[in-house]
Amino acid sequence: MPRRSKRHDANEPKDETAPAKPRAAVYAPGLKAGFRATAQRVQDMHHAIADKTFGVLQKVPVVSLPARVVQGAHDAITDGVYAAVRAGGHAALSVAGAAEAMSLDPARRVGPSEQAVRSALNGVFGDHLAEDGSPLAADLDFHLDGAPLELDGPVVEGLQPNVLIFIHGLACDERSWFRRSTSGSVSEGSYGERLAAERPVSALYVRYNTGMPVEHNARRLGERIEALLAAAPQVRDLAIVGHSMGGLVARSACDLAVQDGASWLRAVSVLMCLGTPHRGAPLERLGHLASMALNLSKVTRPLAQVANARSRGIKDLRHGLRGQGAALSVPVRLLAARLADDDASPASAMMSALLGDGLVMPSSAADGDLRGDVQREELRGIGHMGLLNDARVYEIVRRWWDETRPALVTGAAPRG
Incomplete structure (x- = not known):
């Protein structure tokens, strides 16, 4: 083969390959x-x-x-x-x-333990990481097996007409849905896996920067759902399940879709919120009060600055969505929980009144001011994180999904 001349031919296409970034x-x-x-x-x-x-x-x-x-x-x-x-x-x-x-190996995949650390950092300082352009800052997207889902790939092409979208809470990621169940079993699988085995539905999981403002994540969620529906025209029905902050993000996304006239909202048949602080979370209110108290003295004011450095996402949990969107245009199902067992003892009553599910009070998770097609249920003897994988919660999620199925997209009689 003849050797090519080093001289550049003016008619020859230039090599547009960008140099590798350091x-x-x-x-x-x-x-x-x-x-x-x-x-x-x-x-x-x-x-x-x-x-x-x-x-x-x-x-x-x-x-x-x-x-x-x-x-x-x-x-x-x-x-x-x-x-x-x-x-x-x-x-x-x-x-x-x-x-x-x-x-660093650019091609390496982040393992579960390291991803858990990154998710925690996103929860506490995620807005600062995003402002600094840090690669640690997560961008909201659908994820599969720890990697962003390619909308032009085979997974999207193979989605069922019914899709269930799971959105995690503060300082977590999509792996939180696959945690060990409250029964101690790891073989039961996530809610999405179990429902996909029993019903004609595909499950997708969202990862996002929980330190960003709820409204920011809500807008990004709407954009990604819009892109998903454009890439997968066979998908005709969406059910959304949000845990804790994930419910706030999903509900805010629905509110914004109504304001913007976004078409993707017409595909949503139900929004399920598990332990979501619609009226705010007491721990963030205590954090705010502590910051105010520290700011009263010049000596402790530097500590107040440290406390106030917590992310916008955490601060948004102070009031939740109180006063916003009193009625939604989609069916809403709300699940509240209490740590105390239903034994009617004074100790259980006190625990329920003081702790709720450990992080969110039942009155906040149930949001009595929300109107429209709203149903509320409450479980006892379960904590906030237990809502992510519990047999009783799964039964409720499956029932809510069955009850809100449009006949057009069910496609087949449920199995199981």
Whole structure:
């Protein structure tokens, strides 16, 4: 074969292949930002305590002038020390970041344990990660076996006319639906797997950045459902199941679809919310009150800044969707839970009143103000995370799915 000349022919197509992007560290930048912020908060608290002490001394006439001199020297020295600490930490983490980038395999798949860490980081700092362009920030999409679902792939082509969409809660990912059941079994499978084995339905799972505002995720969900329906015209019916925050995202998406006149909402036959804090979650309210209390004192104000750094997604749980969308245009099914067993004992009554399901109170999950085609049920003796895989919950989900089937898309008599 003749060798090609190195001269470039003007009529020859140019090689448009983009140069490979340099590998970027994933965790080191986040650690670096966290280290800087922590060092700054510690420095702020140090100064607040010192200012309080020197402020008292400067009110004493005899030692007022020496106290000012000493404070000036103290501030200069401590600022230098903290600057050195930040510089040293920055340098060390920069080296660690370079090592991390060199060791990363671009083609590797993130394992379950590492993904759990990433999901937790998204829940607590996800909005900050997204603002910084961190690769740790998740983008809302359908996922299958830990990877984004390709809408032009064979899985979408093979979807049933009936599709069940599962949306996880705060600091979780789609794997949360596959957790060990409350009975201790791992062989029972997820709700989606079980229902697909008994009914003509396909199950899809959403992963998203739970630290982003609920409204942001709701808009992204609507966009992805619209794209799914365009890619899979055989899909005619959607049932959505949201756990905890996932129910807020799904309900908000339906509200926005009504406002925007989005066509995808016509395909939704039912929205099921499991332990969703429609009226807010008490832990976030306590977090907000704690931040306000810490902000009252100059000494503790740096701690308030740390507390206020929690994500917008978490802050959105303070009030839930209280006052928004009093009526939905789709059938809504709400499941509330209580940790206490139904034994009518005073201890159980107190536990139910104080803890609910451990994170969400039944009154919030049931949202008595929501109108329209709404049904509410309550389970006892189950916690918030137990709602993700429990035989009683599955029976309710399956019944709700059966009861809301349009005859046009059922396609076959249910089995099982």
